[in-house]
Amino acid sequence: MIEIEQISKTFGTLQALDKVSMTIGNGEIVGLLGLNGAGKSTLMRLIYGLLNPDSGQIHIDGVHVQKQPEKARSLLGVLPDNAGLYKRLTARENIAYFARLQGMSEWDIQVNTDELIDILGMESIAERHADGFSLGERMKTALARAIVHRPGHILLDEPTNGLDVITTRAVRALLRQQKAEGRSVLFSSHLMYEVENLCDRVLVIAGGRLVAGGSVEDVIAAAGCASLEDAFVSLSQKEGIA
Amino acid sequence: MIWNKLSAVWRKELRDAVRDKRAMKLAFLPPVYMVVFFALGIGLAIHFQNPEERDIELAVAGQDEALTAWLVENRISIKEAPSDPYAAIEAGELDYALVLASEPVPPGSKEPRTATLVYNASNQKVHGAVGEVRSLLYRYNAVEAAVNILARGLSPKLVNPIAVREANVASEQQMGGLILGGVPLLLLMCAMMGSVGFAADMTAGERERKSLESLLLNPVPSFVLIVGKWLAAVALTLAVISLCQLLLFIALYFLPFNEIGLRVSVGLYAMVGIFVALVPVAFIAAALQLALGILSRSFKDAQTYMGFLIILPMVPFFVIVTNPGLYESWHLWVPLLGHQTVLKNLLLGEAIPLMAYPAFWLSALPVSALALWLAARQIRRAKVIYG
Numbered sequence: 001m002i003e004i005e006q007i008s009k010t011f012g013t014l015q016a017l018d019k020v021s022m023t024i025g026n027g028e029i030v031g032l033l034g035l036n037g038a039g040k041s042t043l044m045r046l047i048y049g050l051l052n053p054d055s056g057q058i059h060i061d062g063v064h065v066q067k068q069p070e071k072a073r074s075l076l077g078v079l080p081d082n083a084g085l086y087k088r089l090t091a092r093e094n095i096a097y098f099a100r101l102q103g104m105s106e107w108d109i110q111v112n113t114d115e116l117i118d119i120l121g122m123e124s125i126a127e128r129h130a131d132g133f134s135l136g137e138r139m140k141t142a143l144a145r146a147i148v149h150r151p152g153h154i155l156l157d158e159p160t161n162g163l164d165v166i167t168t169r170a171v172r173a174l175l176r177q178q179k180a181e182g183r184s185v186l187f188s189s190h191l192m193y194e195v196e197n198l199c200d201r202v203l204v205i206a207g208g209r210l211v212a213g214g215s216v217e218d219v220i221a222a223a224g225c226a227s228l229e230d231a232f233v234s235l236s237q238k239e240g241i242a
Numbered sequence: 243m244i245w246n247k248l249s250a251v252w253r254k255e256l257r258d259a260v261r262d263k264r265a266m267k268l269a270f271l272p273p274v275y276m277v278v279f280f281a282l283g284i285g286l287a288i289h290f291q292n293p294e295e296r297d298i299e300l301a302v303a304g305q306d307e308a309l310t311a312w313l314v315e316n317r318i319s320i321k322e323a324p325s326d327p328y329a330a331i332e333a334g335e336l337d338y339a340l341v342l343a344s345e346p347v348p349p350g351s352k353e354p355r356t357a358t359l360v361y362n363a364s365n366q367k368v369h370g371a372v373g374e375v376r377s378l379l380y381r382y383n384a385v386e387a388a389v390n391i392l393a394r395g396l397s398p399k400l401v402n403p404i405a406v407r408e409a410n411v412a413s414e415q416q417m418g419g420l421i422l423g424g425v426p427l428l429l430l431m432c433a434m435m436g437s438v439g440f441a442a443d444m445t446a447g448e449r450e451r452k453s454l455e456s457l458l459l460n461p462v463p464s465f466v467l468i469v470g471k472w473l474a475a476v477a478l479t480l481a482v483i484s485l486c487q488l489l490l491f492i493a494l495y496f497l498p499f500n501e502i503g504l505r506v507s508v509g510l511y512a513m514v515g516i517f518v519a520l521v522p523v524a525f526i527a528a529a530l531q532l533a534l535g536i537l538s539r540s541f542k543d544a545q546t547y548m549g550f551l552i553i554l555p556m557v558p559f560f561v562i563v564t565n566p567g568l569y570e571s572w573h574l575w576v577p578l579l580g581h582q583t584v585l586k587n588l589l590l591g592e593a594i595p596l597m598a599y600p601a602f603w604l605s606a607l608p609v610s611a612l613a614l615w616l617a618a619r620q621i622r623r624a625k626v627i628y629g
Contacts, residue, residue, distance in 0.1 A: 048459055051624055070461040078459045084452035088261040089254070100250035101460035103243060129261075142456070 001025055002047065002153055002184065007056035009042055016042045018208045019056070024184050026152070029175060031199035032188040035236050039208045040188040041081060044157050047186075048078045060153060074102060077151035081158055083142035087131035091122060091141045094130060095148050102149035109148070116144040119177065120170050136167040143171065147178070154178055156187035160194055172198055192229045202228070206236040247462050251470025252477075255444055259478055265439030269478060273432050273486035280428055281493040288501055298371045303327050304342030306355060312382050318375065331360055337368045340375065352390065423563060425490065426585035429516065430555035430578060432486040433523040436479035438531055438551070442544035444471045445535030445617070455627050464618040468532060472614055475528035483520050487513055508589055515588045518599060519581060522606030526577055527551060529613035536620045539629070558582050574601035577609060 002024040009017040017039050024030050034040045045051040047058055049069040058065040065072040085094050092113060099109040117126050120140045125133065130141060139159065147154055154175075160168045175185050175198060189195055195202055195216070202219050204212040212219045212235050216228055223231035259265060301323035302310060310320055324330045327339035338361035347355060357379060361372050388398035448454040457467065494508050531548055538544035558579040562568060574580035574597055584598045620626055 050455065050458060050622070050627055070463065073459055074461040076459070078456075080455045080459070082452045083456045084448075084454075086254075086258055086453060087451065088258050093254075093257070097250065097254045098456070098460055101247055101457075101462050103247065103461070145456070146459075 001059075001061060002186070003059045004043075004047070005056050005058070007043070007046055007053045007058065009046060009051065009053050015208050017046070017053075020205070020208070020210050021056075022203060022210060022213065024153070024186050026184050027179055027182045028200045029179050029185040029187070029198055030201045030203060031195035032186060032203050032205060033190065033192075033195060033232055034188070034205040035190065038205045038236070040205060041157055043205065044078075044080070044155055044186075044188060047155060048076055048080075049073060074149070075152050077147035077149065077154045079143050079146045079154075079156045079159055081161075083138075083146070085130040085133070085138055085141055085145075088129055090127050090129055091133075091137075091144075092117070092126045094141055095145045098145045099148045104149055112148050112150065113144070116148060119174050120144055121166075136163050139163055140167060140170070143174070152183055154183060154185045154187075156185070158188055158190075160189070160191065168194075192227075192232065196228055204232060204235050206238075211235045211238070244463075244466060248466050248470045248473075251462075251467055252473045255440075255471050255474035256477060259440045259443070259474060262440070262443060265443055268439035269436055269482050270485060272435060273482060273489060276428050276432070277486065277489040277493055280424065280490075281497060284493075284497055288498060298374055300375060301327060301336055301339040302342065303339060304344050305346045306342045306357070307346070308386075309342065309357065309379075309382060312385075313375075313378060316378050318378065327360055331362055334362075334365075337361065337365060338372050338375070422589050423586065425589055426582050427555060427559045428490070429483070429486060429520060429585060430523060430559075430581055431552060433479060433483055433520045434527045434551045434555055436482035436524065437475040437528050438545065438548045440478050441471075441475045441528060441531030441535050442538070442541050442548065444475065445532055445621075446538040446541050446544035449536075449538075449626065450540045454621070458622060458627065464621050465614070468614050468618040468621065472528050472532055472610075475531060476524050479524040479528055480517075480521065483517065483524065487517060507591070509591070512588045512591060515594075516585055519584055519588070519602055522602045523578065523581065525606045525610040526613070529610040529617070533613040533617040533620075536617050536626060554578060555581075571595060571597065574598055575605045577602075577605055 004020060004022045007017055007020045008015075020039075020043065032040050032043070042051065046053050047060075047065065049065045049072055052066060060072045060075050063072045063075065085091075086097070089097065095113050095116070096109050099112065104112070117123060120143065122137075122140055122144065125137050125141070130138065133141065143156075143159065146156075156175075160171055163171065175187075178185055187198075199216065201214060202212075202216055203210060204219060212222050212231075214222070219235075220226070220228055220231045223234045225231040225234055297319070298317075299319045299321055300313065302320050303323035314320055323339045323341070324336065327336065327341055330336040331339060338359065341358040341360055343355050359372060359376060359379070361368050363369075384402060387401045391398050391401055448457060458464075491508065491513055530551060534547045534551075535544045538547055555578050558576075559582055561579070562582040569583045573583065574595060580598065580601060584594050584602075587594045
């Protein structure tokens with residue numbers, strides 16, 4: 001379980017996050033919706049501990065992220081936006097390197113890597129150097145690298161951005177499988193159909209504040225709109241004007 | 243656990259580096275061309291030092307067959323002097339000339355003759371040749387006098403009460419030192435530059451290709467990442483130093499030092515000694531490269547900042563070269579400064595100060611540790627990750 005309590009963060013004079021609280025339970029997929037600059041990436045970075053909050057605290061399965069950052073990180077699988085690969089390593093070597101840094105045994109690395117390569121359909125690129133990978137191939141490798149240690153919680157920053165339909169489906173299938181295995185998934189997006197398709201719950205963030213949360217139907221009802229897109233636009237703009 | 247992660251970082255960085263053609267060229271080509279240029283330079287120096295090789299062309303006015311024949315015998319080539327040799331030398335058209343009696347010497351004449359050596363002393367390049375001709379003239383004088391004395395039944399020793407001999411007190415080693423003075427600089431530059439390209443890729447390269455954030459998401463302390471990268475950079479630097487030393491070993495073996503009467507033999511033992519002295523330099527170099535690299539946004543930035551590391555060994559080099567004999571025992575404790583003296587001694591097969599190795603190693607550790615600590619502190623700063 002990821003518990004976020006009253007998190008605030010400012011950059012200079014910009015209030016990026018303002019007293020945001022939320023809980024993400026095991027076995028659920030939560031979509032984080034927000035316009036560009038709404039604070040999605042900042043919230044993600046605070047959860048995985050590469051940024052420190054000005055106030056508030058975050059616990060992952062009871063582990064305080066700021067006080068025990070390494071323990072917290074071992075519980076997370078993170079795909080940041082723009083995750084760069086090592087171009088002179090093969091896809092398999094890229095995955096194995098991070099698995100070793102997670103402290104996995106060579107046997108487990110082999111088994112888990114093979115499984116992920118199979119699920120994501122990466123057989124043709126597994127032994128190729130990452131230099132020259134397409135966007136989709138890079139994304140699949142980075143995703144496999146992020147979750148090779150079977151973390152309890154998965155954070156994905158706009159994972160399907162710019163992917164073709166086949167790759168998007170592979171990613172979706174993978175996320176559903178993770179959920180079925182009892183893991184929680186938090187992913188940020190600004191693609192409505194992606195969120196509607198996949199999420200148990202939606203959180204809408206605007207101007208650094210959490211403006212709505214609940215099932216897709218709840219959010220639509222709360223905004224008094226006909227579709228999630230209308231609800232999202234209405235909620236985001238309301239916050240912008242206020 | 244920590245060791246496994248350290249070894250994972252180390253192995254990954256080495257694998258990545260060996261596959262990086264650009265950085266491999268940047269690391270392993272400079273020793274090759276530095277040693278080649280060094281060997282060419284020393285080869286030419288030997289060529290010009292060697293008196294056997296010198297070609298003296300002497301312009302002669304007037305006639306003295308016996309004397310000119312003696313000069314030719316002593317490998318001086320004779321040519322006809324212009325009609326007014328004094329004016330020609332003054333005008334700089336001719337470097338030097340020998341003016342003899344205008345009339346041929348009648349055979350059997352015992353009258354003293356005059357030979358005038360004409361040259362412009364302000365012309366630096368004539369001194370060697372003029373000195374050579376002058377000493378030949380004196381020797382001719384002595385030979386002819388001895389023959390004349392002998393013809394009168396007296397001992398030739400009578401005309402040479404003082405036998406002049408020259409003894410150059412510079413030992414072979416000292417002369418060799420003069421010629422090999424640049425070798426420590428060459429070795430230190432190899433050590434300082436060896437892993438510049440690799441270190442830039444491990445730090446600024448991570449930032450440039452946006453892999454740093456993902457790397458830091460793993461449960462690995464910053465110092466493990468930095469030390470793993472550092473060990474890889476040190477290993478690569480040691481490989482570059484080994485190549486540099488191997489090439490030098492070959493060059494020193496084949497250069498014809500014996501032609502100028504020098505005996506330069508740098509044995510395997512000295513080479514091992516030099517390597518052990520250079521290991522701490524590799525420690526410092528790799529640590530400074532990583533500390534500078536992590537502050538750089540891009541690979542190119544990093545290379546610019548690291549350029550100054552190449553200048554570092556030149557400072558003590560010029561201090562020592564312009565003040566030979568300046569050596570003090572505290573020099574050993576200043577990284578790169580003591581190396582100039584100690585490496586030169588090792589090359590010449592001379593004894594080195596007892597404290598040299600402990601001083602090199604002990605002084606390198608705090609400098610390297612400080613640079614690594616700075617790098618490890620920087621790597622998790624939001625400005626470095628996201629800036």
